[in-house]
Amino acid sequence: MSTQLSISDRLDLAGLEDLFSEDERAIQQSVRAMCERRIDPYVADWFERGEIDDIRGLTKELGQLGVLGMHLTGYGCAGMSGVEYGLACMELEASDSGVRSLMSVQGSLAMFAIWRWGSEEHKQGWLPDMAAGTAIGCFGLTEPDHGSDPGSMRTHARRDGDDWILTGSKMWITNGSVADVAVVWAQTDEGIRGFVVPTDAPGFSAPMIKHKMSLRASVTSELVLDDVRLPGDAVFPEVRGLKGPLSCLNEARYGITWGAMGAARSALETALTYAEQRTQFGRPLGGFQLTQQKLAEMYLAYTKGVLLALHLGRRKDAHTLTPNQVSLGKLNNVRAALDICRTTRTILGANGISLEFPVIRHMNNLESVLTYEGTVEMHTLVVGQALTGEAAFR
Structure with a gap:
């Protein structure tokens, strides 16, 4: 496999970086830097033990970074765009779906519910501390x-x-x-x-x-x-x-559309690195046609997922995003991310089940993401109703 380009450059084969503004890329990089410092060195151990060390300290750091309720305005919230919020979700889930869940439940469910539906007393009493991460x-x-x-x-x-x-x-x-x-x-x-x-x-x-x-x-x-x-x-x-809770779920589902692509990117990066470094039959795995097909298919799915997330983000910022479109994004991107992780596992072979690599952790996490905030079946029927005009839920 050619090493003329870095892994990060190869992951941007489609030139997706050109679609983001300088401010959007700055938000993405600041969240990525925090993840590399505060989460990535420890998350496999947290996963293995089933607990996060100093979760309140982590929440406060997320608050200091400005990502808790970041797409809300006032009350200590950062007032950033939907795309910037999506990019933050993608970076956090590239580290771990559980950490992104901490952030999105805080901001898109609990905080959004109070911000959208609460009294002024509710907002003043809770949102500033929640945005700062001093209240969960x-x-x-x-x-x-x-x-x-x-x-x-x-x-x-x-x-x-x-x-x-x-x-x-x-x-x-x-x-x-x-x-x-x-x-x-x-x-x-x-x-x-x-x-x-x-x-x-x-x-x-x-x-x-x-x-x-x-x-x-x-x-x-x-x-x-x-x-x-x-x-x-x-x-x-x-x-x-149900108008109240469903409005909150739409906020969280939108973030999942981005977040799932973070897990997918982490797996794809792992696959590319492994295919370059692992040698079998006298050549790197990346030199075999079947491995290249897997990598190409995974990259296509990843690219389409990010493009869909970005499209929905631009619509969100234009105030034209509909619940049906959010269902489309959540359904497609989580399913695509899970397929990417499963295919990466086959490239890594037995190493794919080791927590020395992030793949099996992402796979297991995405099994939950596939179900929460609306199952595959429910989002399929939402899209089906939008296409046919017929409700098939019952």
Whole structure:
């Protein structure tokens, strides 16, 4: 394999870098530098042990970098563009999907929910600390028996005088066990409503979920609400129904469209390096036709994924991005990234299952990314309905 060009230059065979502005590239490079210093040397160990060392310290560093709620305005948020937010997601997920999940749950789910639907008191009380990373948030929507059908959630809130009483449970909640505040969605007599729940409220607990084989460098929890009493102003004042939580999920899904390409790029870079260095039958692996076909196919999928993410990012910044388009991006890019990681694993052979390389870690993580924020089946049906006009969900 020719070594005239560096791996990074070969990864930009299509000239994608030319599509980004100087400011966008600067954001990307600053996040990449932070990942190389603070995450990459340690993340394989975090994954193996199933815990992040000093997660609050890491969150504060992300806050200092300005990436928590970075696409929101005011209240200490950076007010950056959708494309800049996407590039940050891509760099973080090139390190690990779990770290990108920490950032996107904080910014695109918990912070966005408060920023978009909360009262002024909610915003002033939580967003500055969350943007700084000194307070951590989580987002309680999924339940043990209700994932793709959140409208059937059983968690409920009832009025008791001027207060609300919340009862129920949520499952697979990123950041839950370390969160200072939870955005919790519940059934009420007025429809589904959102609540801002301080995690030190009596009756609230968040046991950590163990024995995961995916997203191990991420805190995943159950939320238990045992008659949690909240003041009347803890509820989001206006939004009712699934409009509230689904608007937040669209923000997170958009970030995943970019993030998945970060995991894909990491795997592809690993494949190119390995194919250059590994010798079999007297020649580098990259000198064999079948290996070159794998690399070419992976690069095509990666290039198309980044182009799709960028297109959706430009639409987001033009305020023309639709939920159907977000589903298209999430469906295509996560599936493409997982295929790239699986193919890279075949190039690495037995080494592909070792945590000395990032490939099996990305593979396992992407199995979760494929499912959360909407499964393959649900996004397929969203796209199918957009194409045919027929709803096939039931």
